[in-house]
Amino acid sequence: MKAVIMAGGEGTRLRPLTCSRPKPMVPVANKPVMEHIIELLKKHNLTEIAVTLQYMPDIIKEYFNDGKELGVDMRYYVENTPLGTAGSVKNAEDFLDDTFIVISGDALTDIDLSEVIDFHNKKGSMATLVLKKVDIPLEYGVVVTDDDGRIVRFLEKPSWGEVFSDTANTGIYVLSPEVLSYFKKNEMFDFSKDLFPILLKENKPMYGFIADGYWCDIGDLAAYRQANFDVLDGKVKVNISGKQISKGIWVDEGAEIDETATIEAPCIIGKNSKIKKNVHIGSYSVIGESNIVEDRAGLKRSIIWKNCILESNAQLRGSILCNKVHFRENTSAYENAVIGDDTTVRENAVIKPNIKVWPNKLIDESVEVNSNLVWGSKFTRTIFGNRGVAGEINVDITPEYASKLGAAYGAVFKGKAKVGISCDRSNSANMLKISFISGLLSSGLEVYDLGNLLLPMTRSAVRFYKFDGGIHISTSSEDMARLFVDFLDKNGSNIDRGLERKIENVFIREDFSRCEGDLIKRVEVIPDYSKYYLHSIINNVKSQKMNFRVALFSNSDFITNTMSTLLKELGCEVGIIRQKLINTRTIKQSTLAADVRYFSNYIKTRKFDLGVSIEDNSEKMMLVDNKGRIVTEDMFIALVSLILLKMMNGGMVVVPVSASQVVEKIAEQHNGKVLRAKTSLQDLMAKMLCSEVKEGMLEQFTMHFDAMAGLVRILDFMASNDCKLSDLVEMIPDFHINRKEVECPWNAKGKVIRQIMQEAGKDRVETLEGVKIHQDRGWVLVLPDAERPVCKVISESYSAEFAEELSDLYVNKVREISRS
Incomplete structure (x- = not known):
């Protein structure tokens, strides 16, 4: 069998490590990670290897040449423009005349490839995906298999709401050559996004092999450090160059260590490196080839590549040095600092934690570097949350x-x-x-x-x-x-x-x-x-005059004054409530129940036609009808759907997957359709506006995400149809929704969703977002939160008691699975 190593990776998230080299050439335990992959292939008698290249291809070609020194035969196929994973492999189609294995050149693994190939052959599979259970699968494709190992569903790089399994796609595939006939040469085509969905749709034999071995996708700097440490801990079986002079200490040929130096296991000291007097090499240090560590210098949990110099009393703590980095006397670098190639750090300079220094920099003496020495910021966490x-x-x-x-x-x-x-x-x-x-x-x-x-x-x-x-x-x-x-x-x-x-x-x-x-x-x-905005709202009003009495509340004087002026111009009488009350229709826990009661009683006793509370950014509103009933978030979705379907005489409304099924009943009564979206703001908006703005869908967008214009639309509809808000509320059939949250650690979310899906049995399951289980008495949605270590549990049933019972059942399931 032949093999394909995909080695076109640029490794942008690994910069500055990859500023001067492609990602497969980044060293792990003093060898390019791709060299470890070649050694793994050779171990399993896969010696005929095609290598797909794109970013800095000559560096890989020059290092490996024809592969003879490593005991393999290598051929190279270069993409001039990115073609995707499958498109790059298509370039080697003439070489691939039989079943072949595809493996990434920038991941570290010791998975038993012979076992994978045997599994593929026994199953008569057209495509076998090697899978691995991971705690947090957001950066990978997630896959679900049946009891026989056959793949039934997968999704590339899901959000938390889309995580339906903790079984990730490793990017290692065994493939029949006929899969390459599904697309053309020089066509942008991806295995996960394009090819596998086609095979799944055509019901071709496609299986998932869940591997036991080690696998690490070296996607970012944290993963890179961990891969090196895992080699030192023996968690992954790879060949470490050099001799083990004592347990956990490897020293390669030509290295010199002064007898006064102290070395702690585990660590690696590379070929021709010199460790001088009174140097301290702490545990979890990897020193590459031809480095010089001078008197009283020291390092702990640090990685040094080639041809670096640490002068007297230079200190590294949890840092990475690329090639030809020179630390002068009394310099230091701290946790997660990364120093690019050909950089000089002069005497007494300090590089603070989490700092990145791009290649070819000069850091002057006694400077304290506390921001990155290149254009950007030092923050590396996720920037965007649930909303912006x-x-x-x-x-x-x-x-x-x-x-x-x-x-x-x-x-x-x-x-x-x-x-x-x-x-x-x-x-x-x-x-x-x-x-x-x-x-x-x-x-x-x-x-x-x-x-x-x-x-x-x-x-x-x-x-x-x-x-x-x-x-x-x-x-x-x-x-x-x-x-x-x-x-x-x-x-x-x-x-x-x-x-x-x-x-x-x-x-x-x-x-x-x-x-x-x-x-x-x-x-x-x-x-x-x-x-202009306010005039456009007024110009879109269809009714002649609005004689409504409206009670208005907002924490923002800007909103209160603007809304009051707008409503008065439309003929409404406005009563402004100054007492601090409630600012969203979601009735947040921080709001006092007494304030809510006061708000609804105020509207009822003062005989207002409706009350509205508008939140700070004027996007969301909470309504209270003339009978003092609060229109909750779920009721508001149904109310807007009712108004839109009546206005459009049918058409389509967009609602989140968590909305009540009463919306479908309303749509059926008005010859309309319902499109379910994910609960995220972005997905709801995208479904409403799509790629171009259409009038009917813009109405929905306005009523959901513009409290001022949305309220005027509701009042206009009431005036045109001579009805009260309470009349509209009473047109909506009764429904009972229950919402709860349950703690769930980040690393358990994928497992929770997978097990709940597996236990669903005969119940109908939806996985648009989270997992939604339909039962005879209602439905329940388990939805991992994107910002906090919790899962939301939302249920609907024919009574409040049954809805709460359903929620409690799944709250307990989530708690039990996440703690197991």
């Missing part, structure tokens, strides 16, 4: 951070776009708007300052002016130190997760593209868009 970016002002989100995040957003447009930016009236939001503008301008974008707006106004402005994107910055009246940043696409929707990932990747790898000074554009200021 959130954090403490001047703690999580500083002016420097905002500028760099703006530059990262600008980088995804490649310097050619028009972007609108706005903020609320707080001083902190205005300060950070200036920082964001600086970052956007530095990437070459045209920037339009929309001034102080509410978020729905900014969404409207992005569409009106045909911007390519937008940013809105706002604070919370509940906590003025907390800031929220919404990134918008050309439709005014929040950007999707794919674009969020791109921004995160640019931000994390510090790879901002700065334009030349003479290409920086002037900021265009657009004043008073709010006036």
Whole structure:
């Protein structure tokens, strides 16, 4: 059998390690990771090897040549443009005349490939995927197999809501050559995204082999460190160069160690390296070839590549040094610092934890480096949460951070776009708007300052002016130190997760593209868009006059005054409630029950037609009808669906997967359809607006995500149809939904969803997001949270008691599985 090593990886998340080399050439235990893969293939008698290349191909060719020195026969196939995983293998089609194995050249593994091949042959499989159970599967494809090992479902790089298994695709495949006939040469084609879905749809024999061996996808710097440490701990079976002079200490030929030096296991000292007097080499250190560690220098849990010099009393703690790095006397680098090739650190300089230094840098003497020596920020965690970016002002989100995040957003447009930016009236939001503008301008974008707006106004402005994107910055009246940043696409929707990932990747790898000074554009200021926005709402009203009495509450004086003026202009009588009450229709736990009762009693006793509470950014509202009944979040979705279906005389409404099934009943009564979306803001918005804005779907978007315009639409419908809000509420059939949360560690979420799916038996299961189980008495949805170590459990049944019973049953299941 022949093998294909995919070695085209650029390794952007590993920078600065990969600034000067392709990802497969990054050394683990002093050998390129791809060399470990070749040794594994040879061990299983797979000696005829095709290698697919793209990024810096000559480095790999020059190092391995024809493979004879390693006892294999290697041929190279270079992509001029990226072709995807399957497209790159297609280049070697003439070489692959029989069943073959595909393996990544940038992962570390000791999986028993002979066992995988035997499994493939016994099953008569067309494609066998090697699978591995992992705790957190977000960066991999997740796969579900039946009892016989046959693949029944998979999804590439899921969000937490889409995680239906903890069984990940390792990217190791055994394939029949006929799979290459499913696509053309030089066509962009991927195994996971394109080929395997076709085979699954055509019911071709496709199996998953769950491997017991070690496997590590070296995707980022943390994984790279861990791979080296796992070699030292013996968790992965690879060949370590050199002799083991005592347990856990490997020394390669030509290395010199002074007798006064102290060496702690486990560690590796590479060929021709020199360890001088009174040096201390701590445990979990990997020293490569031809390095010099001089008197009284020391290192712990650090990795040094080739030709580095640590002068007297230089100290490394948890750091990585690439090739030809020179640390002068009394210098130091701390946890997670990474120093690129050909860098010199002069006397008494200190490199602080988590700092990255790109290649060819000079750090002057006595300097303390506390920010990365290249364009970006030092933060490497996920930037985006459930909705945009959130954090403490001047703690999580500083002016420097905002500028760099703006530059990262600008980088995804490649310097050619028009972007609108706005903020609320707080001083902190205005300060950070200036920082964001600086970052956007530095990437070459045209920037339009929309001034102080509410978020729905900014969404409207992005569409009106045909911007390519937008940013809105706002604070919370509940906590003025907390800031929220919404990134918008050309439709005014929040950007999707794919674009969020791109921004995160640019931000994390510090790879901002700065334009030349003479290409920086002037900021265009657009004043008073709010006036146009309000006039457009008034112009869209169909009824002649609205004589409603409306009770209005908001924490924001800006919203209160704007909404009051708008309603009065439309003929409404407005009563403003000044007491601090409630700011969302979700009735959050922090709200006092007495405040809620006061709000509803106020509307009922003062004979208002309805009450509305609008949250800070004017996106969400909570309604109370003329009988004092609170329209909860689930009821609001049903109410909006009812109004839209009546207005459109059918059509389609978009609701989240967690919404009541009463929406389907309403749609059936009005010859309409229901499209279920994920619960995330981005997915709901994307389903409503799609790639282009259509009038009917824009109505939905407005009613769900614009409290001002949405309220006017509801009042307009009531006036046109001569009905009260209570009449509309009473048209909605009774339903009972129960919502709970249960603690669930991050590393147990995949296992929880997989086991719940497996235990579902004859019940109907949906996996649009989380896992939704339909039973005779109702349904229950188990949904992993994207930001916290919890799962949400949502159920619906024909009574409140049964809904709560269903929730409790699955809360206990989640707790039991996650603790097992």
